[in-house]
Amino acid sequence: MRLATWNVNSVKARLPRLLGWLGEAKPDVVCLQEIKTTTALFPEAEVNELGYEVAAHGDGRWNGVALLSSVGLEDVSLGFPGEPGYQGEAAGPTLIDEPSLGRPEARAVGATCGGIRVWSLYAPNGRTPESAHYAYKLDWFAALRTALAAELEHQPQLAACGDYNVAPTDDDVWDPAVFVGSTHVTPPEREALARLRALGLRDVVPAPMKGPHPFTYWDYRAGAFAKDYGMRIDLVYATEAVASRVTRAYVDREARKGKGPSDHAPIVVDLS
DNA sequence: ATGCCTTATTTCATAAGA
Numbered sequence: 001m002r003l004a005t006w007n008v009n010s011v012k013a014r015l016p017r018l019l020g021w022l023g024e025a026k027p028d029v030v031c032l033q034e035i036k037t038t039t040a041l042f043p044e045a046e047v048n049e050l051g052y053e054v055a056a057h058g059d060g061r062w063n064g065v066a067l068l069s070s071v072g073l074e075d076v077s078l079g080f081p082g083e084p085g086y087q088g089e090a091a092g093p094t095l096i097d098e099p100s101l102g103r104p105e106a107r108a109v110g111a112t113c114g115g116i117r118v119w120s121l122y123a124p125n126g127r128t129p130e131s132a133h134y135a136y137k138l139d140w141f142a143a144l145r146t147a148l149a150a151e152l153e154h155q156p157q158l159a160a161c162g163d164y165n166v167a168p169t170d171d172d173v174w175d176p177a178v179f180v181g182s183t184h185v186t187p188p189e190r191e192a193l194a195r196l197r198a199l200g201l202r203d204v205v206p207a208p209m210k211g212p213h214p215f216t217y218w219d220y221r222a223g224a225f226a227k228d229y230g231m232r233i234d235l236v237y238a239t240e241a242v243a244s245r246v247t248r249a250y251v252d253r254e255a256r257k258g259k260g261p262s263d264h265a266p267i268v269v270d271l272s
Numbered sequence: 273a274t275g276c277c278t279t280a281t282t283t284c285a286t287a288a289g290a
Contacts, residue, residue, distance in 0.1 A: 009289085010279055034289090036280065061280050062288070125290060165290070184290060219290075220277035231290075263278075263289085
């Protein structure tokens with residue numbers, strides 16, 4: 001079974017490349033993030049044509065996740081129990097009515113595919129450590145931990161894949177000095193990942209295919225990809241029962257090349 | 273000090289990403 005995760009940065013803009021990549025890589029289960037469209041507007045027919053069932057969870061311009069599977073797609077969860085939404089800044093009067101404030105965003109979709117409980121996750125960015133978006137990011141991880149802990153009580157085969165928006169170690173960014181004071185590398189964010197691993201989840205680190213670091217994201221600007229100025233922020237966190245089945249894991253950096261790529265590359269994991 | 277690039281949308285400008 002071949003499992004993959006890919007932040008596509010708009011499924012609509014990326015559709016030709018996504019369909020081409022599905023045909024070449026032939027994954028059985030795919031976790032997508034940043035589909036940047038609504039559930040209703042997900043290009044389901046085009047993906048069905050290639051033999052995949054689809055569970056999409058999108059709410060418009062930002063965020064959005066999906067699961068594709070050719071090995072069954074059961075017990076779909078849109079979001080997870082207790083998932084928080086962005087609460088805004090804590091201080092100050094609320095002068096305008098903002099109905100979306102506090103509502104969970106489209107950042108998680110889970111399903112059972114080929115006997116594995118699979119989650120496609122898109123963690124909040126956090127913006128800056130002083131931002132309310134950063135507090136939201138940490139809250140979201142804490143709630144995710146609780147939700148996964150509940151599933152792990154009865155589901156040994158689980159893989160939580162996606163864009164975690166945290167580089168687990170300094171070795172997971174191209175230059176740690178550049179990230180001093182930034183999100184994605186702060187101790188509380190890394191502690192949030194450690195708490196997930198403490199549930200029994202293993203970081204399935206992919207082979208980089210080129211260069212020393214298995215980066216999965218490179219900024220579009222300033223030729224970052226060519227210089228390998230990247231970050232490892234897309235992760236596959238798998239239970240021991242799944243991790244022990246891994247025969248190969250790699251970053252498909254070929255998908256980051258050429259015209260019109262996502263700024264993230266897919267991670268591909270083969271399971272016996 | 274900021275943008276560098278790309279996306280979708282309330283589009284010829286903005287917000288967000290990381």
